[in-house]
Amino acid sequence: MLYALVLLPLLGALCAWIVPDNRWRPLVLPVIATIHSIVTAILLGNAPPPSPAGWIWLDPLGKIVLLCISLLFAVCAFYAVGYLSYRRERSNRVLCMGLLVCLSAMSMVTMTQHLGLLWVALETTTVSMAPLIYFNHNARSIEATWKYLLLCSVGIGLALLGLLFLAYSTYVAHHDATLLLGPLMFSARELNPAWLHAATIFLLVGYGTKMGLAPLHAWKPDAYGEAPGLVGALLAGGLVNCAFLAILRVYQICLASGTEIRFFQQALLGMGLISMAFAAVFMARQADFKRMLAYSSVEHVGILAIGLGLGKGALYGALFHLLNNGLTKGVLFLSSGNIHRSYSNKTTHVVKGALTRLPWSGGLFLAGFIAITGSPPFSPFISEYTIVSSAFIDGHYLVGGLFLLFLVVVFIGMALTVLPMVMGAPPANIEPTDYEDRLLTVGPPLFMMALILLLGVWPPEFLVTLLKDGSAMLGVQP
């Protein structure tokens, strides 16, 4: 069952490669995505026990990420059918194959307990996403692809060195190098502190680059800005969460070591606050709305890092926010892709009055903005509130205060871009395009928006249990 999650998308990629017709090829995506989410739903209910060698086990943390990825991918797959029907002039073979290979690698990330295998899968997601950012084949997108590919490859290379340090520290301790999570945590107290410390730093920098934590986020605005909306959605909701899961694994080891966790939490807090500050500064007066979304993503990975850095009650909030951020970013990127198509422009100089021109997409974009900035009744409000209240309960007044301050600044900055975009009258002299809101381009993000609302007002029982199990794995007493 578990292996189906990895093999099925690969099979789909093969199908996408074989199908010769540009019109029918995208249909592979929703078929595979539907089966993938059904299998995911079954596995969330009763996951198989760990594999005999301990390499494969879908633990609660993996389940949370898998849930987010599978949902987001399914929504994007249906959207892709609608979106690609407007892009018939361009071959979508590479796009479809890349998406499916990436889904396979992301599923692998969620279920593996072997840090080496996790690294291989994460690197695969990086490489498979690169051609997708280049989908538009112009000078701007190639620049973005180049930065993304080089910076992420270097970052993930550093993470590999961190992993090797970790493995070597186990070799020094008991002459048996291992990268399996269980044995690593079991023997974490015996590891040489110098090696463990070096490993933690390299892993944090490496996976932090991949996740886009400031000051390692330089590739993010370009890649998110130039990629098609649906690729942006998967980058911001899928790859970010996979990298975050890798950081969670490092966190588990640091926690088990007992001594390293303090440093790791401080570093996460620092990087998280810097990320939020960067986002707050660059969000203001951002004319390109896709780049604005990229900075919003920098802000939210900052929130995730802060939640992890605070520990205790904030962990529940961080894990919940992982899901909320992924889904809300999906809504924002998909609807912004529609707006981009309709105006064939992505700057606020041209894009005005989207609510009038495209009532559905404009409305979804506005709703997504309200949700992502943490307004009730949507679910990001709950998770952000959990994190900030736990900061104050544990006496981190400075962190909590700065967190709130940055949230307010981001809200104002984002509103200054979003409100003129959706309100008012569309400019009269824009060129007409063939895009109009249809079921397949509006329905998927609308479904996701409804989900965010549902999670905000009535989070289902199984999810609450899952999140509690997840935070228990990160050291919270149940």
Place this chain on the structure above:
Amino acid sequence: MILLADQLLVLVMLINLVMLGTSRLIFSIRAVAVQGVILGILPGLIHPFSGHLAGITVGIILAKGIIIPYLISDAVRKAHIRREVEPFLGYVPTLLLGAVFTALSFAFAEQLPLAPEHKELLFVPASIATLLTGFLVLTTRRKAISQVIGYLVMENGIFVFGLLLSEAMPVMVEAGALLDLLVGIFVMGIVINHISREFSSLDTSRLRTLKEE
């Protein structure tokens, strides 16, 4: 055997310096290839022979010594360039910096205690020095190809350290890492091709449309 391994590691560090001092791209690519071949030989010198080890040696020499250099030289040929011109930082300063970094990596290696049987080996300083050299090339050169070469040198540095563990690591992970590297370089080669077509140059400092005003 240990002595020979150390001599090879010193050779790796010398190649780093050579790479920092040259402007000829084909020459740099060959230097990286030689480093790759040395990387393939090293595990045989420090670990007892086994099938796994032979696989590693063949895999590394094939990937790092032959296929990757071929992919990059192919990109160089297609783009019709031969030299790195006007790096952001001149050759002499980078060479000096490279020497300083090499010295620093020896100091850093003192902090990390190796297992007793690896005590005399220079794996840690060689690895860190190569990693830093890669960084230096990556940040100071303008041409996209030079940046890929920098990335490769960096990867070589990481692999140097990994060789200490080559016996202990599962085959699947090693093969996966090498394969990912190969595919990554392959994709980079394609992107380079498109850059040279789009900008009629491989000067990455021309890639500056995407900036905050």
